[in-house]
Amino acid sequence: EIGARRLFRRRGLKQGGVEEVVTACVEMARLRIGALIVIERSMRLGDMIKREGVRMDAQLSSRLLMNIFYPKAPLHDGAVVISRGRIMAAACILPLAVAKGQNFGTRHRAALGITQESDAVVVVVSEERGEISVAMKGELARALDAARLRQVLNEIL
Template structure:
């Protein structure tokens, strides 16, 4: 079919087809974002580039090797990305890949902030060490798999009990995903920054480490001093008062999401007049 024979309906259908495909690809990338799969995708990209360059410069042997890698790559992807593929299918089955922000979600986030603030205040007064990470856009599934899965409703009582000393789950991080406690006793990557104060222990290094590779918000309660700290985007906010901590947490978890939702709404209003 020549371009001159294409009708407006054909063009519109093709446009919708391409748009849906790109949207699905975008959502799948969001599923694996922040996991080890991102690094593997970079490796695949390197193989494709090397294959193209070998063909351009006539490097026969290298081109053959890259071609074999690409030929068997599909099977390798299924094996290597098995956890991510399983997770994507599970989310698709639960209808979460195409989920949208709702008023109910905002209410749940408000309850989440209140629960964390209340639990943190309790533990800080009693010098109970705690490490809590809240997932945002970047996935924390790799770190969730290192702990004990819970999938429990967030409450201040639950968070406090998880960090009571000498209990099975007190050592490690609690990760909150989709407004629920996904897992406890999780291992987080330690920051290797040489600028971290030697006064800070493993919890603070872990909080900084995970904030350097993801966009999560992590809360630390010091066991030695009872001070409250918060990390985000590789930044450490130390010795926060209760009011300052609540304001900072609200700004990061609640107001930021409302701002994004408002921006999307304004874009739609502007687009549709």
């Protein structure tokens, strides 16, 4: 019986949630709006949310994500944390990775930093390049289009 059932449930996204993230990221990349979206998995990120950021506990939607990251919005700086398919917090400050020999900005270094300290998956939209990347386990997959982003998130989550 041991191993027949999962002891810990993943806190990732269901299919609809993946589509909401993909839709928002593709549109933000097109408009060159930067974004940092942390998707919690089995390791809880609650301590990070308590110390930094604004608690939300809102239904995940592409429109809300785009609204949060709109450059003049009060919560646009920092990261959004998604847990159990809900937006739990916005404007979260993440630990920065030291990217030796890499030319990464703060957003990408933050994505790498949180994935070095947790099992979270992070989607980054670069406002400079209009490029979508995914960080996991301290590694970064760059220049993803909608189909590839969808595939990567579905495989991981």
